[in-house]
Amino acid sequence: GESVGLHLPTLSVQEGDNSIINCAYSNSASDYFIWYKQESGKGPQFIIDIRSNMDKRQGQRVTVLLNKTVKHLSLQIAATQPGDSAVYFCAENGSGNTGKLIFGQGTTLQVKP
Amino acid sequence: NAGVTQTPKFQVLKTGQSMTLQCAQDMNHNSMYWYRQDPGMGLRLIYYSASEGTTDKGEVPNGYNVSRLNKREFSLRLESAAPSQTSVYFCASSGRQGANYEQYFGPGTRLTVT
Numbered sequence: 001g002e003s004v005g006l007h008l009p010t011l012s013v014q015e016g017d018n019s020i021i022n023c024a025y026s027n028s029a030s031d032y033f034i035w036y037k038q039e040s041g042k043g044p045q046f047i048i049d050i051r052s053n054m055d056k057r058q059g060q061r062v063t064v065l066l067n068k069t070v071k072h073l074s075l076q077i078a079a080t081q082p083g084d085s086a087v088y089f090c091a092e093n094g095s096g097n098t099g100k101l102i103f104g105q106g107t108t109l110q111v112k113p
Numbered sequence: 114n115a116g117v118t119q120t121p122k123f124q125v126l127k128t129g130q131s132m133t134l135q136c137a138q139d140m141n142h143n144s145m146y147w148y149r150q151d152p153g154m155g156l157r158l159i160y161y162s163a164s165e166g167t168t169d170k171g172e173v174p175n176g177y178n179v180s181r182l183n184k185r186e187f188s189l190r191l192e193s194a195a196p197s198q199t200s201v202y203f204c205a206s207s208g209r210q211g212a213n214y215e216q217y218f219g220p221g222t223r224l225t226v227t
Contacts, residue, residue: 034215034216036218041221042220042221043117043203043205043218043219043220043221044156044203044218045218046215046216046217049214049215089155089156091155098163099144099161099163099207099214100146100158100161100171101158101216102158103148103155103156103157104155105153105154105155106153106154106155
């Protein structure tokens with residue numbers, strides 16, 4: 001069945017280092033992917049998205065890479081800051097153009113000062 | 114511009130009680146969604162509304178009903194609450210009907226059913 005999963009449940013990095021959060025997806029028909037950040041007690045916050053006709057997209061301090069061959073998505077955060085500590089979710093749209101999203105289970109990013 | 118708002122923020126119910134969770138958005142979005150999030154888990158779609166006047170089941174619709182009251186408001190009702198419905202509920206909206214764009218989330222309602 002469809003699933004979106006993350007390789008590591010918790011990632012701990014030193015402040016100032018780069019972070020890489022990975023995500024595997026199983027639905028080959030997915031053509032839209034999003035990364036969300038969720039801080040404790042808050043709703044998910046949009047970070048960056050990418051469509052399947054691209055393999056890389058950059059935002060402010062963040063980069064998303066998409067490898068359709070191995071169905072892998074990653075989020076890179078440059079110069080990680082304490083404010084980046086949160087749970088990060090990837091999501092895919094699955095098959096069809098319905099606007100629905102399928103979320104992975106999340107990776108907790110801990111930033112050590 | 115408040116974005117997506119949800120009420121209440123917290124709620125405790127006894128098994129068998131009913132309640133309605135309210136959601137409103139002021140971004141003129143067509144699509145709205147209800148998710149639940151259990152501890153240590155991602156979000157699972159309960160119901161969604163692609164446009165005013167339409168609603169469809171998501172991944173986990175059993176025990177819930179929804180109403181798309183108008184373009185702004187999308188409510189979620191628990192007719193007879195069960196402990197398995199203890200969760201955090203998030204409402205979201207998206208700008209384009211039937212298209213793939215980012216969803217904007219509300220702050221959530223934390224529901225406990227005893």
